[in-house]
Amino acid sequence: MKYKALVIDVDGTITHIDRKLSLAAAAKLRSLDIPVVIATGNVLCYAKAVAKLVGVCCNIIAENGGVIIDGFDNEPIVSDVIHECEDAYEFLSSEFEMEKLDSGYRKTEIVLRNNFDIEKAREVLGTRFPNVEIIDTHFAIHIKSKKINKGTGLLKMAELMGLETTDFVAIGDSVNDLEMLQEAGFAVAVGNADDFLKDIADYVSKASYGNGTVEAIDYLQSSSLI
Numbered sequence: 191m192k193y194k195a196l197v198i199d200v201d202g203t204i205t206h207i208d209r210k211l212s213l214a215a216a217a218k219l220r221s222l223d224i225p226v227v228i229a230t231g232n233v234l235c236y237a238k239a240v241a242k243l244v245g246v247c248c249n250i251i252a253e254n255g256g257v258i259i260d261g262f263d264n265e266p267i268v269s270d271v272i273h274e275c276e277d278a279y280e281f282l283s284s285e286f287e288m289e290k291l292d293s294g295y296r297k298t299e300i301v302l303r304n305n306f307d308i309e310k311a312r313e314v315l316g317t318r319f320p321n322v323e324i325i326d327t328h329f330a331i332h333i334k335s336k337k338i339n340k341g342t343g344l345l346k347m348a349e350l351m352g353l354e355t356t357d358f359v360a361i362g363d364s365v366n367d368l369e370m371l372q373e374a375g376f377a378v379a380v381g382n383a384d385d386f387l388k389d390i391a392d393y394v395s396k397a398s399y400g401n402g403t404v405e406a407i408d409y410l411q412s413s414s415l416i
C-alpha cells in the first residue's frame with residue numbers, strides 16, 4: 191500500500207449527474223480501510239450529512255477549503271475571507287440578477303445559481319477585487335477568495351491528520367478540485383471531469399460520476415496503491 195488516505199469530491203464524483211448519491215460509490219468508500227476525507231464546495235452541514243451517511247465520518251473540507259473539521263463534533267476552522275466576496279457580490283448584483291444559494295449557512299464564500307453570464311460577470315468585476323475569483327463547478331457559481339481552495343484545505347487537513355498531502359489519493363471532477371489534485375500524491379479524474387483536470391490526472395476513469403470513482407478505487411486496489 192503506497193497511499194495512506196483518500197480525499198474525494200462530492201458533486202459529480204460520488205453522485206450521479208443529478209446529484210443523487212451513487213450507492214455504489216458510497217459502498218466502495220465505506221469499505222476502505224484508509225481514512226477518507228470529504229472535500230466539497232458545499233456548506234459544512236451538508237458535507238457532514240454526506241460523510242455520516244456514506245460512512246466515512248468525519249474529516250471534512252467544506253466551502254472549497256474555507257471550512258474544515260477533523261471530527262464530527264469538533265469546532266470548524268473557518269477562514270476569514272467572506273468580506274471581499276461580499277463586496278464583489280454587492281458590486282455585481284447591481285448589474286446581474288443573481289440568486290444566492292445556502293447563504294444562511296455559508297461562512298467563507300458566496301454561491302449563486304448558475305443562471306447568469308459568468309464571462310460577463312468576470313469582465314465587469316475586472317481587477318477591482320484582486321483576491322476574488324468566480325468559478326463554475328457546473329453545479330453552482332462560486333464567488334470565492336483566491337487565497338483558499340481544496341488544495342490549501344488538503345494541506346491543513348494533512349497537517350491535522352499527521353500526514354503529508356502526497357500521502358493522499360485525490361478524486362474529483364471539476365475546476366474546484368484542481369489544486370487538490372495537484373497537491374495530492376496521486377490524482378484521479380472521473381470520466382465526466384473537465385479536460386484540464388484529466389490532463390493533470392494520474393488516472394482517468396472510463397466510467398463517469400460515481401461509477402468512475404468505483405472504477406478508480408478498483409484500479410488503485412488492484413495496483414496495490416491503497
Ligand SMILES: O=C(O)COP(=O)(O)O
Nearest residue numbers: 200201230231232327330
Ligand atoms: O459546490 C459545488 O459547486 C460543487 O460541489 P463539489 O465540490 O462537491 O463538487
Ligand SMILES: [Mg+2]
Nearest residue numbers: 199201202364
Ligand atoms: Mg465536483
